[in-house]
Ligand code: AMP
């Protein structure tokens with residue numbers, strides 16, 4: 001394959017010409033969500049950035065194996081080395097089985113990503129489904145002398161590893177500085193060095209998610225699951241590994257150390273990191289509550305917005321920024337994105353009606369190349385969108401008769417712009433909602449108007465909305481979390 005795709009590699013800090021391990025094939029792994037709460041728009045931004053990568057790789061002809069895991073065990077509160085599992089904590093607070101929590105938020109994750117037209121990965125492995133693989137890697141690292149066991153827990157020996165490799169290669173750190181900047185072990189901890197990280201942890205009696213192992217009942221360390229699942233499905237050395245910027249250290253640094261120590265080769269050739277989505281200038285995050293949920297945007301039921309926005313508009317908003325740039329979410333920014341999105345979709349409708357002329361005075365070949373050039377330059381979606389709007393200009397000038405286009409050029413214009421808008425960017429015409437989605441949106445709008453009527457003590461109107469919906473077979477139910485409906 002003769003592709004000119006360049007990818008910014010966090011490892012080298014440079015854009016590099018993309019050369020996969022196996023000609024024509026790409027192995028790509030993306031760290032998935034920890035399923036203990038609803039995904040917020042920040043999480044979605046990272047997954048959508050890699051959806052764009054996946055879509056473009058396929059568009060230019062690669063066969064891609066895209067693996068994105070579900071973290072359903074091992075990720076401790078505050079990403080700490082000690083403490084409670086995020087999922088177990090939520091299960092304890094809600095008096096549910098941990099796997100009920102996992103199921104609920106995995107479904108939410110799929111539902112949201114699907115609404116936003118993200119393609120599903122080819123394999124979606126779970127941490128709990130790969131305990132044996134994680135135990136095997138831990139045994140291997142112990143046998144190689146790069147891990148040690150203390151009291152039922154096994155730790156990776158960072159200092160020993162660093163004697164022959166560079167721990168910090170990805171994040172640009174060095175171990176001596178890290179040691180100088182960390183507090184000493186407090187005597188409670190059983191690790192030899194503060195930098196060492198857990199491969200396997202002994203389960204204390206209150207830890208409800210645990211499995212048998214050669215070291216007793218315990219659970220795997222968070223970093224280990226990604227090494228186990230990525231190498232199992234993609235091999236010891238694969239092409240692309242992605243995640244949000246915040247995962248660079250320690251999560252991905254530890255993955256490099258584990259993979260290299262086990263298999264003698266660096267596991268990943270191109271490390272890609274997506275930048276953060278902010279809200280009011282601060283990072284969106286689950287723990288601080290500074291976030292917005294995609295469904296709040298689709299229904300408009302949030303005081304952060306003046307109205308609802310369709311999923312494709314949200315997608316367009318996100319793709320207007322390069323994946324390595326910061327992006328701030330606001331009512332004004334999404335409203336502007338909606339205008340651009342709708343202008344684009346109007347042009348796409350117009351394009352269907354354009355008839356070819358005998359001659360052409362528009363330049364399609366070089367415009368088409370500029371679209372590929374944008375994406376070949378480290379998936380530069382904002383530049384691509386600017387080029388697509390150059391295409392919109394062509395459509396408009398042909399439509400109003402100031403330019404003409406022949407059959408060959410028209411076919412190329414259609415194939416290119418439709419390919420980039422629908423297949424690469426994954427946008428959808430807003431009215432392309434399925435009927436059930438449309439019904440849901442309309443009823444939610446009426447529920448919102450009924451609430452406004454009730455707030456204004458306009459009981460007659462609120463009753464009318466309820467009764468007329470009932471006459472149509474749609475029953476509203478008022479509950480403590482708001483109004484829902486059945487039909
Ligand atoms: P988590 O479920 O918390 O492990 O996060 C899932 C993914 O979302 C990870 O790749 C994070 O890096 C990413 N992420 C978390 N917060 C943000 C944010 N504000 N903007 C973009 N990505 C984020």
Ligand code: ZN
Pocket residue numbers: 030031032226251
């Ligand atoms: Zn991971």
